[in-house]
Amino acid sequence: MNIYVGNISWNLKDQDLANLFAPHGEVTTAKIITDKFT
Template sequence: MNIYVSNLSFNVQDEDLREYFEEYGEVSSAKIITDKFTNRSRGFGFVEMPDDAAAEKAIAELHGASVDGRTISVTVAKPREERPRSNNNNRRSFSNSNSRW
């Protein structure tokens, strides 16, 4: 099960996130999402747990918990929505009909 964890302290690292959830069962992966320009935490992450029962227990017990001075939110991750890709060929063109050129 993929779990979304938000309102994390910017000090929390991948390994810290893994440790919080390992108390409830096996963790396949734990990843803090970082800003691609500054490489600083964006305050949320994802945890993957192969055992759904363990994941549900972790969600129930960790949602609303205080971690590093912040109350975290823990929910089942929703599938990422497809967003249209930016197409640079669709730039707006501005013209002035009064132009002599």
């Protein structure tokens, strides 16, 4: 399942995002896209 999360801090790293969602279930990958054309 992919989940879009918007309006997050530019300082947030992939692992930080994974840690935020971990209490709600297994996070297999977390990827923050910083290039709007990616």
